[in-house]
Amino acid sequence: MSTSEPSDSVIAMLIDGEDDQEVHELQTDARTPIPKQRREISPSLSSNYGGDGDEGRRKKVLALSDTEGLFCPICMEAWESQGDHQVSCLPCGHVYGLSCIRRWIQQHGGIVAKCPQCNSKYNLKDIIKLFGSPIVVLDESLLKKVRSYEAEVASLKTERASLLAIQDDLFRVQENLFKELTNREEKLSCRGDAASGEKGMERRQSKQWDHHSAHNFLREGILHCKFQLECELAVEGARLFDMDASSQTLVLARRISGLGGTHMLKKVNLISPQQSEDIQLPPGTKPIKDLHISPCGRFTLLASLGKKLSFLSLGSNSFVITYDLPGPAWSCSWDLHKPHCIYTGLQDGLLLMFDMRFSKIPLLSLAGLTSRPIHTIHSLVQNRAFSHTSHKLLTASSSGPCVWNMGSAGPAGERPFLIPGLEDQGVCTSVAYSPSTDNIVASYHPKTDTSARPSGSQVLIKRVDDCFYHKIGSVPVQLNDFQLRKSAIVDIPDCYPLFAYGEELTRGLWLRELPSLKVSQNLEPHQHSILDVKYARSQDKGLLGCLSEDKLQLFSAATKGVFIL
Known part of the structure; x- marks a missing residue:
């Protein structure tokens, strides 16, 4: 058996008992050759839909959070007062862009289709063009300002990440210098004070106090964050969740044992947590393995073992889009830079990319380094200091965290690479990522259990640029069992990051x-x-949540300027 791959028995332990029949394909021989890269791009997409330079239609994109009621619910772009994307409505009253609702008919039978929001039946002749005044038209000068501010914010985030990296390096250099100085002085002290052990001890204690005093002096101005319990809710059969602090919404996936193992969602209002709504899943969805609320707080993306990738509207509690997948889905993610792009990782190691504006087939279909399930996906923030066009994804399977190139700086979908230095850590069960600091923490379980309490590890990695990742340190952790459990990195301005x-x-x-x-x-x-553990922050508040199968806890942060002695 290959030493770089976990054993079949360990992989089998990753599977929840309820999902055995759905994921039995996991137990494959670790010596199976790595599959060749697969890349499938639909040829019809380039012919049926124009890119950013399409002369037939000018596409103007606004941030979703700023376009409430101003954009087409299908393509999530601003509609126009005339032309192909003229604002239009159906007899039921729901409004769409003209080209989008026509394309909807073509994709759903070509003659009669249902309204994407209320399922009312209609055909092409029922579409009504709207000529009401005023029609919202995009302000080009305002759009340029928005883009300028976005670039400035990204630049400031990059600068902050670089400064934090420099700070970490300075702390390490300082520690090494103090250790070297202490060792040398202890040797001199032992030689000169061999007969007076008491004086030598006092001198060493004095040097140790000086070390901590200087260490704390350099850390002055950075706060230490403590969390306190704000809310606790009893839940039944909880599995995982996500929350959005801006919209004050939380969505969690549950398995209700009393209903024959029914899987469903619960939406919670964080302002009044006792107010909640149950949402039924579409037939055949099966267990939810991952879910994420969109950056704008209006939608939720769900990946399930029922070979489904679903798109839930939090406004109507209805499923707007459901993608049929070639295999069970273990993970999903929104794109940090393109709100219309989404990703999902499958049980066989395949990574799929969808563009919600175009089609119900994947825009990209890419093979990973192994045939193991991709259990985590993070969209990496673009590092403008090193590349203006590259777009990276961070994924994780049992083999460890991998980086994919999805941008135009190189061949899109080129073969991913495992982060160097993490090849023999064990079985990767969790990867947390922070876009604001580019910190990555990977959690590992040993490949084989040789003791009653196996010892795993947590490894901190700093993303330096698009191709270089620096391992800063690791700590051992005692493990109780073998399951995939999610973790999070907490970033609060002017405070130390927390894992x-x-x-x-x-x-x-x-x-x-x-x-x-x-x-x-x-x-x-x-x-x-x-x-599951999640952290969400709005402009004025941050919330840290943790979930077990019967309880949800929410914590708020308090900072204080104390020093570690």
Whole structure:
């Protein structure tokens, strides 16, 4: 058996008991040759739909959060007062762009179709063009200002990440210098004070105090963050969740045992957490393996073992789009830079990219390094300091975190690479990523259990540029069982970043400061193991949430300028 791949027995332990029949394909021989890269781009897409330079239609994109009621619900772009994308409506009253609703008919039978929002039947002759005044027309000068501000914000984020990286390097250099100085002085002290052990001890204690004093002096001005419990909710059969602090919405996936193992969603209003709504899943969806609320807070993306990638509107609690996939889906993600692009990772290691404006078939279909399930996907922030056009994805399977090139700086979909230095860490069970600092924390389980309490590890990696990733440090962790559990990185301005995860032995939510990886807080334990951890922040508030199968906890942050002694 290859030493770089986990054993079949370990892979089998990744599977929840309820999902055995759905994911039995996981138990494949680790010696199976790595599949060749597959890249499938639909030839019809380039002919039926224009790109950014299409002369037949000028596409103007606004941020979704700024276009409430001003954009087409199908393509999520602003409609126009005339032309191919003229604002139009159906007899039911729902409004769309003309070209989008015509294309909807062609994709759903060609003659009679249903309204995407209320399922009322209609055909081409029922489409009504609207000529009302005023029609919202995009302000080119305002759009240019928005794009300028976006570029400035991205530049400032890059600058902040670079400064944090420099700070981390300075801390490491400082630590090494102090260690070297202390070692040399201890040797001299032992030689000169061999007969007076008491004086030598006092001198060493004095040097140690000076070390911490200087260390804390350099850290002055950076705050330490503590979390306190704000809300606790009882839930039944919870599996995973996501939340949006701006829209004050939380969505969680559940499995109700009393209904024969029915899978469903629950939407919670964070302003009044007792107010919740149950949402039925489409037939054949099966267990949800991953879900993410969109950056604008209006939609939720869901990946399921029923070979479905679903697009839920949080306004109407209805499923707008459902993609049929070639295999069970284990993960999904929104694109940080293109709100119309989404990704999903399949059980056989395949990565699919969809463009919601165009078609119900994937725009890209790419093979990973192994045939193991892709259990995590993160869209990496574009690092403008090193590349203006590259777009990277971070994914994780049991083999570890991989980086994909999805941009125009190189061949889109070129073969991914495993982050160097992490080849023999064990079985990767979780990867957390922070877009604001480019910190990555990967959690590992040993490939084989040789003791009653196996020891895993958590590894901190700093993304330096598009191709270079620096391993900063790692810490051992005691494990209780073998499951995929999600973790998160907490970034609060002017505070040390934190890594939040469910500690398996105590079943509590633990926080580690970065880059030291020292435990800074151990929050209230649960009766069952913590399955999912998320952090969400708006302009005025940050929330840290953790979920076990019977309880959801939400914590708020408080900062204070104390020093670690």
